[in-house]
Amino acid sequence: MFKITEKKQLNSTTFSMTVYAPLTAQNILPGQFVMVMCDEDSERIPLTISSFDKEKGEVTVVFQAVGASTLKLSKKNEGDYLAHFAGPLGTPTHLDGIKNACVIGGGVGCAIALPEAKWLKEHGANVDIIAGFRNKELIILKDDMESCSHNCTICTDDGSFGKKGFVTDALKENILKGTGYDCVIAIGPIPMMKAVSRLTKEYGIKTIVSLNPIMIDGTGMCGGCRVTVGGQVKFACVDGPDFDAHQVDFDELTIRNRMYHNQEKHDMEHMCRLFGGAENV
C-alpha cells in the first residue's frame, strides 16, 4: 500500500498527487512513468511522473480525471492509500547534449514536461517553455514552469490569458525570431503533438514526443502499447514513451487509443452516477 502524502487540485479536472514510494523514488529520471492501481478492483493505469524527491521518498503524478479510472483516483485524499504504485518504467528521455530547447506542454502535458525542462535548465541548457491551455481557468503549474525555464509563454485558445492561439503559433514565432533550438520536446494531446511535429519537421528541428497509448503491465509484456515509429513496431512502455516525433504514426495511435472508447463511456457514466458528475470532483 502506498500512502498519499499530498493532493492538490490544479484546475477543475486536473489533480496532483504525491505518493510515498521510497523504492520507486530513488531511480527516477525525467520521462519515466509509474503504473497505478487505486484499489484491488482497479485498472492498471500509466501515469507519467511529474516530480520526485529522493530524500523524502516521494513521487508526484499529475493527472486529469477524464476516464472512469482517473476519476476514481481523483476521489482519493491525503492520508489514503493506493493499492499499487510501480515504477519507474520506460526509457528516460535522452536529454544529454541538448543546449537550446523549447519544451512544449499542452494541458496536463505541462506537468509531464516539467521534469525535462527542470533537468535541462539544471544542466546548463537554454530552456523556453510554451504551454497551451483552452482558457485561463485551466492553467496549471504556471510558477513551476516559469522557474524551470528562461522564457515561459502561456497560450490560451480563447485568449483569456497570455497569447491567443495554439502552441504551434508561439513556436513558429520563436523559431522565426531565430532562437535556433536544437531540440523541441512536446507533450500533450495527440493533435497538438502531431501539429508541433509537422511544424518542426519543416524547420528540421529534432523533436521528442511522449506517447500515451493503452497499457496493461508497462513492462513489455502485453504489447497493447505498440506504436509504429519509423515504420517499425515499438512498445511505448519499454522503447518509449518518448520517440522521435517525425517518425511517429500519430493517426494509428489515435485509432488504437479508441479501442475501449465505448466501454469507457459506459464506465464513466456509471462513475458519474456514483459520484455525482465529473464537475463535482
Place this chain on the structure above:
Amino acid sequence: MIWNICADFLEVLKMYNKQRYKTKMPCQDPDVRNKNFEEVNLGYTYEEALNEASRCINCKNSPCVSGCPVNVQIPAFIDLLKNGDVEGAYNKIKEKNFLPAVCGRVCPQENQCEKHCVRAIKGESVAIGRLERFCADWARENDIKSEKSTEAKATDKKVAVIGAGPAGLTCAGVLAQRGVHVEIFESLNKAGGVLSYGIPEFRLPKNIVRYEVDNLKQLGVVIHTDVIVGKTVTIKQLEDMGFCAFFIGSGAGLPSFMGIEGEELAGVFSANEFLTRANLMEGYKADKDTPIAKLSKVIVVGGGNVAMDAARVAKRLGSDVSIVYRRGVEQMPARKEEIHHAMEEGINFLTLNNPVKITGDENGFVKEVECVKMELTRPDASGRRGVKVVEGSNFTIPADGVIMALGTSPNPLLKNSIPGIEVSRKGGFVTDENMRTSINNIWAGGDAVTGAATVIEAMGAGQKAATSILEYLK
C-alpha cells in the same frame, strides 16, 4: 523356476486394479462451461482417486519418476494414497513439488511422468496428474499446512528471487525450507507469474494460486509486489541492501507478432494482453474496472496451450471463435486434453491456414482476416513435416478481433540492467548445469532461460538453482 516367477507375477497382478483406462475425470458439460469461468475439470472423489491409485503396479524401477522434472516419488505417494493415507501422500509429493495443486492441473503429464508409465503399454497410463491434484486439493480442503523445516537456520545470508512465477516460487520455497531468508520481488500487482496472468481461471482457479503463495509466506518467504528489478531497484542496489545471491525467474513475457499488414489495427491483441486482462485483472467480472473487448467474431492465431486458453476465454465472453493454425491438429503443440476441451466447447479449428493480412473498417477496427491455405510437406530426415503455402488459395474470414498466440520470448528489461551478464541469441540467460549464470552470485531458470516452456520445467530449474545456491551460501 520360470514357472515360479510367472506365478509370483500373476499373484502381483491379482492385487491391482486391471481397469485398462484412466478413471474418468468428472467435468462440467461443454455447453454449460463455455459460458462460465468455473473450473472445467471437477477433480476425483475419494473413491475415484482410490480406484485410480489402485491401477498403479508400483514397479520397482519407477520409470515415471525419471519423467518428472522435479522427481516426485510417484509410486510412493500413490501407494500411500492407495492405503487411504491422503495426508501422507500429499506430504510425499510436497517433498519434491511445491505447487502440487498447480502441477496436477497444468502439467503436460502425457509428455512426462505418464509417458513412461508401464500401464500405458496396454491401455492408458495411471492418471498421475489427477491423483496429484486430488491429494493437493484434499490437503487444501482439510487445511493441511506445509511444515516449516525444523532444520537449524542454515545461514544469515539473504537471497533475492526475481519474479514470483513457478520458477521463483519453487526456488524460494526450497531455500526457505532450509532456513534461508528469501525475499521475492515481483513486477506485477499479484504473485504467481504466468499462473496468475496467463492460465485462465477455468483451468487453474486463482484461489489455488493464492493458497500456494500463502503457503510459501508461511514458510517465511517475503513477497514484494510492484517492484520491477532493473527499474525500481537494480541488482547492485539489492546487493547494497544485503542480498548476496540472486535467482532470476522473470519468465518469457515478450509477445511475438506476425509482422503482417494490419496488425496495428484496433482489435488485434497479443494473447498476453487478452489473457492478462481476463486473468490477472479479471476484466470479465462486473466489479473490476479493467476493460476487455467484447467481440463477436474472433480469430486466434496459433496452436499452443496459450492459443487454446485465449480461444476459450473469448468463447466464454460470448464470441464466435476460430483457431487458425498453419499446420494440422496433430502437429499442434497444445496438450491433447486442451485441444479436446476447446473442440467440445464449440471452437472452430481452421487448421492448415495462415493469416497474411488483416483489413480494417473506416474507423481502424478489424473487419476481416485474409488467409492462405497451407499444405504439409513430406517428412524430412528427422521425420518432421514442414508446411508450404498453396499458391493462389487466398480467402477472407470476417472478424472483429484477432488474438496472436505465437509464443513469447524472455523480456529484455532485466538483462539490460545487469552489466556483463551473458544471454543467448534468443535473449535467454545462459546458465551452467546448476542454473548459474555468467555472474557468480546470480542464478536463473524457467522461461527466462529456455524461452516459453512448461510450469514444471520452470519449477525443476528453480529447485536445481536452490540446491546450488545452498551450496554457495555454505
